[in-house]
Amino acid sequence: xxxxxxxxxxxxxxxxxxxxxxxxxxxxxxxxxxxxxxxxxxxxxxxxxxxxxxxxxxxxxxxxxxxxxxxxxxxxxxxxxxxxxxxxxxxxxxxxxxxxxxxxxxxxxxxxxxxx
Amino acid sequence: xxxxxxxxxxxxxxxxxxxxxxxxxxxxxxxxxxxxxxxxxxxxxxxxxxxxxxxxxxxxxxxxxxxxxxxxxxxxxxxxxxxxxxxxxxxxxxxxxxxxxxxxxxxxxxx
Numbered sequence: 001x002x003x004x005x006x007x008x009x010x011x012x013x014x015x016x017x018x019x020x021x022x023x024x025x026x027x028x029x030x031x032x033x034x035x036x037x038x039x040x041x042x043x044x045x046x047x048x049x050x051x052x053x054x055x056x057x058x059x060x061x062x063x064x065x066x067x068x069x070x071x072x073x074x075x076x077x078x079x080x081x082x083x084x085x086x087x088x089x090x091x092x093x094x095x096x097x098x099x100x101x102x103x104x105x106x107x108x109x110x111x112x113x114x115x116x
Numbered sequence: 117x118x119x120x121x122x123x124x125x126x127x128x129x130x131x132x133x134x135x136x137x138x139x140x141x142x143x144x145x146x147x148x149x150x151x152x153x154x155x156x157x158x159x160x161x162x163x164x165x166x167x168x169x170x171x172x173x174x175x176x177x178x179x180x181x182x183x184x185x186x187x188x189x190x191x192x193x194x195x196x197x198x199x200x201x202x203x204x205x206x207x208x209x210x211x212x213x214x215x216x217x218x219x220x221x222x223x224x225x226x227x
Contacts, residue, residue, distance in 0.1 A: 043204065043219045110158045
């Protein structure tokens, strides 16, 4: 099946640091990927849609200058949390549509971000 | 916007028991997805439903796409300890590939 790899799995850093998270589709091309954020004991909330070769589209309330998304190739999307603060601490998860596009989405293993 | 109401919020059962959880919406969905999430990991797809009335099984799991297209249920038969986790229903928002998720059902299985 479609496999999505996310790296790193865990990041701990100081306030003010920028952090980059990678999301890769293994053995298939993903023109569209998605980035979610999940706070403890809550559901997944979509942050943005990452489109290969074009600008990402952000959900309402998500700061595009805070969460930079780059989708420069058909197998890689990156999320950079700029000038991270403790309130940015969360579980970030990416997903990709199935090979050829369409549902279901396949998810990476998530990145636990902790800002001190 | 479209919302998914998932119930129950949590379940505590004995090993061997059957489990049922469901998801409802006031809006029509064309696809229903069921995922399981273990602590510290991403959701893993269990079952995907694409057609109203569809009943699909995956091992001990069975899910159905409601005939009104506004609900879906997931059943787990003969539960085992590794069934522990959070189960989410999800569906694409009308006209897009973006998913909206239910709030999850946390399952605890006592051995």
